[in-house]
Structures are given as C-alpha cells and as structure tokens.
Amino acid sequence: MLKAVILIGGPQKGTRFRPLSLDTPKPLFPIAGFPLIQHHIEACVKLEECKEILIIGSYTTNTMAQFVNDMQKEYHVIIRYLQEFTPLGTGGGLYHFRDQVRAGNPSAFFLLNGDVCADFPLKELWNFHAEKANALVTIMGTEATRQQSVHYGCMVREGSTKSVTHYVEKPNSYVSTLINCGVYVCSLQVFHTMADSFQKKQDGFYSGNGQTSPHPGYMSFEQDVLMQLAGTNKLYAMQVTNWWSQVKTAGSAIYANRHYLELHRDRMSKDKPCTILPDVFVHPTAVVDSTAVIGPNVSIGAGVTIKAGVRIKESIVLNNATVHEHALVMYSVVGQEASVGEWSRVEGTPSDPDPNKPFAKMDNTPLFNTDGRLNPSITILGAGVVVPAETILLNSIVLPHKHLTRSFKHEIIL
Numbered sequence: 545m546l547k548a549v550i551l552i553g554g555p556q557k558g559t560r561f562r563p564l565s566l567d568t569p570k571p572l573f574p575i576a577g578f579p580l581i582q583h584h585i586e587a588c589v590k591l592e593e594c595k596e597i598l599i600i601g602s603y604t605t606n607t608m609a610q611f612v613n614d615m616q617k618e619y620h621v622i623i624r625y626l627q628e629f630t631p632l633g634t635g636g637g638l639y640h641f642r643d644q645v646r647a648g649n650p651s652a653f654f655l656l657n658g659d660v661c662a663d664f665p666l667k668e669l670w671n672f673h674a675e676k677a678n679a680l681v682t683i684m685g686t687e688a689t690r691q692q693s694v695h696y697g698c699m700v701r702e703g704s705t706k707s708v709t710h711y712v713e714k715p716n717s718y719v720s721t722l723i724n725c726g727v728y729v730c731s732l733q734v735f736h737t738m739a740d741s742f743q744k745k746q747d748g749f750y751s752g753n754g755q756t757s758p759h760p761g762y763m764s765f766e767q768d769v770l771m772q773l774a775g776t777n778k779l780y781a782m783q784v785t786n787w788w789s790q791v792k793t794a795g796s797a798i799y800a801n802r803h804y805l806e807l808h809r810d811r812m813s814k815d816k817p818c819t820i821l822p823d824v825f826v827h828p829t830a831v832v833d834s835t836a837v838i839g840p841n842v843s844i845g846a847g848v849t850i851k852a853g854v855r856i857k858e859s860i861v862l863n864n865a866t867v868h869e870h871a872l873v874m875y876s877v878v879g880q881e882a883s884v885g886e887w888s889r890v891e892g893t894p895s896d897p898d899p900n901k902p903f904a905k906m907d908n909t910p911l912f913n914t915d916g917r918l919n920p921s922i923t924i925l926g927a928g929v930v931v932p933a934e935t936i937l938l939n940s941i942v943l944p945h946k947h948l949t950r951s952f953k954h955e956i957i958l
C-alpha cells in the first residue's frame with residue numbers, strides 16, 4: 545500500500561498569487577476547470593496502490609471541508625485534511641502528523657508540494673525508488689537553465705547510481721542545473737532522520753543557540769532532511785523531462801491552465817456551444833452564445849454567461865462571471881461574479897518561459913520592477929469587479945468589487 549501527502553501551506557503563504565488568492569485559497573484555485581491540488585489527487589489515485597491522501601496545511605478545517613468532501617465522493621480512496629496549529633514548514637507538519645502517515649504501514653509515501661503542476665510520473669518515481677534498496681527519499685528532478693536554477697533546490701548526482709551527493713536549497717551561486725521539483729517518494733524510515741533533526745532543533749531552540757526558527761516544531765524538509773541525507777547513499781534523484789512548473793505568480797496560472805488543458809484533452813466535453821479553438825474547458829452550467837469564439841487555452845467556470853460576439857483566448861473565467869456582447873478577453877483572469885461590459889477589451893501579457901532557451905522555466909517576476917512600475921503580466925479582475933462598456937484594460941490588476949469608470953493600463957486599481 546502507498547500513501548500521499550500534499551503540502552499546501554496556509555493563508556500566510558502564496559502572497560505572490562494575490563489577488564487571485566484573496567477569495568479562493570491558492571491550492572483550490574481552478575486550473576483547467578479543477579482546483580489546483582485536484583490535479584495532484586488525480587495523479588495519486590491513478591496508482592492503484594495509493595490508498596490514502598493526506599493534505600497538510602494551516603488553512604482552517606472549514607476552508608478545506610467542502611473540497612475534501614467533494615474529493616472523497618469523487619475518488620474512492622481516503623482523503624483527509626490535517627491542519628497544522630501554526631505553519632511548521634515543509635517538514636514540520638509532516639513530522640507532526642507522522643503517526644497518521646505511518647498508520648496501516650504503507651510501503652512508502654509520495655510527498656508533493658501543492659504549488660507545482662506537472663504531468664506527475666508517480667509510477668515511474670515509485671519504481672525507481674523501490675529498486676534502490678537503501679533509499680529513504682527519491683526526488684523528482686528536472687533540468688533548469690543555469691541562471692534560473694538558483695531559485696530552486698539544486699542537486700548533484702553520482703553518475704551511475706543516481707544517488708544525490710550534494711544538495712543545496714536555493715544556492716547563492718550556481719551549483720547544478722538539476723533542480724528539485726518538490727515531488728518525492730519517501731520510505732517510512734525517513735522519520736528516523738526527521739527525529740534526529742527534530743531533536744537537534746529542539747536542543748538549539750531551547751538553549752537559544754543559533755537557530756532562530758519561528759516555532760520549535762518548525763522544520764524544513766529541504767534543509768533538515770534532504771541536506772542531511774545528501775552524500776549518505778540514502779537520497780536519490782530521478783531526472784524527468786515531463787512538463788513541470790511552479791505555480792507562484794498569478795501569471796503562472798494561465799501557463800498551468802494551458803498545459804493541464806492539453807493533458808486532459810481526452811476528458812473535455814465534445815459538445816461545442818460556440819466556435820471552440822482547442823484546448824478549452826467549458827463548465828456544463830455555463831451559458832455560451834453560439835456566436836462567441838473561445839480558445840485556445842481557456843477555462844470557463846460554472847454559471848458563467850458569455851454573450852454574442854465575445855472573443856476569449858488564453859484566459860480563465862471564474863464562476864458566475866458575465867462577459868457581455870462583443871467584449872474581448874485575452875491573457876486574463878476574470879474573477880467570480882465579475883462583469884465585462886459590451887465592446888470592452890481586457891488584455892494582459894503572457895509570462896511564459898523563454899521558448900529560445902532550452903529547459904527555461906517561468907520567471908516568477910515580482911509585481912513591480914526597479915522603477916516601481918508594474919511589470920507587464922496578465923490582467924486580473926478580482927471577484928465582483930465591473931468593467932463598463934467600451935473600456936480598455938491592459939496589464940492591470942483590479943482588486944475585488946471595484947466598479948471601474950474608465951480605461952486603465954499598467955495599473956493596480958485598489
């Protein structure tokens with residue numbers, strides 16, 4: 545039997561995903577029609593041996609209850625949410641709930657960062673791990689550019705055995721282009737290593753020596769486990785070429801949307817309510833005028849109304865929004881219950897990886913550049929925003945419930 549643990553952080557995390565995370569917690573933000581971490585769950589349940597999925601985070605149980613119920617109904621495995629009493633880091637929550645993970649004595653468990661998206665090759669990862677007799681952790685790794693690699697966990701492997709000899713979390717200078725994808729298989733014995741690290745941290749915390757963790761139970765899986773295991777022949781990395789990306793900024797939601805739509809192409813409804821340029825997801829409850837043209841790479845949520853002559857591409861339209869006659873929406877996210885007026889134009893700029901650089905990932909560009917100006921990115925309309933007729937909105941972010949009265953470009957509208 546196998547299990548999976550998904551780390552989702554809490555309300556203090558994911559600040560770069562604002563304002564999309566103001567109404568919906570980032571792990572539940574819909575990408576290609578499904579909450580971000582439902583894609584993780586789908587990947588796990590595809591593996592018959594995977595019998596239980598534990599979601600660990602510091603969001604309240606209430607915030608997660610509906611989602612967990614829905615998932616439990618949809619997939620026939622045990623899915624539970626475990627709330628940390630305070631953010632305990634990528635390792636602390638896992639260690640705190642170790643008895644829940646160990647219960648039933650699984651052969652191993654997957655550990656997945658909730659803020660990545662990928663064509664998760666879990667079966668291959670599990671087979672790779674199972675072949676290594678002494679492996680405690682196997683990391684899914686991928687190639688990045690030299691320049692971007694330093695924003696990730698970087699590792700060096702031994703050529704023939706693939707054991708990780710050197711691991712540095714977000715190094716200051718170049719270490720390796722092989723990066724940690726935040727997807728792992730762990731044997732239960734990893735909790736012994738965690739116990740040692742935990743003990744050391746406790747000692748440090750109470751003696752006031754060096755470590756300044758926010759909480760004595762705080763542990764980083766990367767610093768306190770992976771770095772300890774490097775060079776001991778207990779840490780391995782499997783390099784993959786599958787599509788993989790982080791979901792940090794709002795712009796990455798559009799990028800992830802495109803790839804998940806492609807991945808789930810076979811599941812898309814064959815009914816075409818209007819002219820559809822694939823790949824497009826339209827929720828069955830959306831009302832779409834037959835003269836609209838939608839796609840490529842668009843997700844339309846539940847209860848959305850799309851009027852005559854509308855053009856939408858490379859965008860996500862969230863539940864119950866309305867796009868009025870002849871409006872255009874491009875590289876944008878239209879929030880829940882937002883309204884785009886007739887003949888209006890809502891347009892953003894894509895922030896895709898550089899197609900001319902092999903292995904390039906998305907740059908998680910900060911909101912503002914060094915001159916204090918907004919960096920061009922996707923346009924976001926927060927929940928309940930009203931864009932009047934015949935206005936243009938370019939590379940702008942509109943916070944929830946604003947009723948605009950004119951056109952804007954490169955602005956945050958508070």
Ligand code: GDD
Binds near residue numbers: 628637714723
């Ligand atoms: N439950 C819980 N509690 N989850 C947490 C906590 C916490 O206190 N802190 C972070 N997480 C979750 C986040 O929600 C996210 O899904 C994941 O753990 C990673 O956390 P970050 O702290 O944001 O790390 P990162 O994304 O910058 O870097 C990690 O992922 C990269 C790949 O995406 C590292 O593992 C890197 O080495 C790796 O390259």
Ligand code: GTP
Binds near residue numbers: 560908
């Ligand atoms: P996550 O998005 O879940 O990691 O949480 P967060 O948005 O609170 O970000 P985090 O605490 O990881 O980082 C705070 C700030 O540091 C971000 O807003 C960025 O400006 C910066 N930062 C962190 N990691 C990176 C990175 O990999 N690249 C760049 N350019 N900036 C980063």
